[in-house]
Amino acid sequence: MSDQPFLPFALPDIGEEEIAEVVETLRSGWITTGPRAKAFERQFADFIGGGVQALSCNSATAGLHLALEALGVGPGDQVLTTAYTFTATAEVVRYLGAEPVFADIDPVTLNLDPARAREAASACPRLSALLSKRTYARSFCNRTSAGVHSSQTAESAASVIDYRA
Numbered sequence: 001m002s003d004q005p006f007l008p009f010a011l012p013d014i015g016e017e018e019i020a021e022v023v024e025t026l027r028s029g030w031i032t033t034g035p036r037a038k039a040f041e042r043q044f045a046d047f048i049g050g051g052v053q054a055l056s057c058n059s060a061t062a063g064l065h066l067a068l069e070a071l072g073v074g075p076g077d078q079v080l081t082t083a084y085t086f087t088a089t090a091e092v093v094r095y096l097g098a099e100p101v102f103a104d105i106d107p108v109t110l111n112l113d114p115a116r117a118r119e120a121a122s123a124c125p126r127l128s129a130l131l132s133k134r135t136y137a138r139s140f141c142n143r144t145s146a147g148v149h150s151s152q153t154a155e156s157a158a159s160v161i162d163y164r165a
Contacts (some may be wrong), residue, residue: 032058061088063096067154068129073098077128080121082112085133093131101127129154 025036037056045054057063073079075097081089081104090100103120106113112132123126130152 059088060086061092064089064154065092068092068096068098068131069156071129071154073129076126078124078126079129079131080112080117080124080127080132081131084110089131089133098128099126 012161025031028034028035028036041054041056044056045052048054055063055066057066073093073096077096077098078101079093079098080101080103081093082105083090084105090102091101095135101124102114104113105111105116117130123132
């Protein structure tokens, strides 16, 4: 029997620099907010570029919730997304009182298939947003490629943070 895990989901890449940052944060007395969180948000926004603003959250779920709330998604709305994702992607839609509508993925990119998104959107009279998920840093489906011009787009790119569009 081997000590190596079988097909690990994602082995973390944690070195001494990351450990030192965590220790420094714990010793600072500011665990969830404060100057280090603000510095992280500023550095992350600078990394992404394009004048974006960044807000750190405790999870991708919380980030999706805030994004959809910022877009005004609420009761009675429909949000187009993919089923090829963590359940929280659709759950945040339900949490806001909206209805998730699913379209299938492109088998090559593993992202929402624009043609299938158009088809699903055509059956959604109350479509208010497209919640796209970028998988493995591949190109993603947005409202333009999906032909869904009457809605807004929120993108989940939590698993591809080092990708630059």
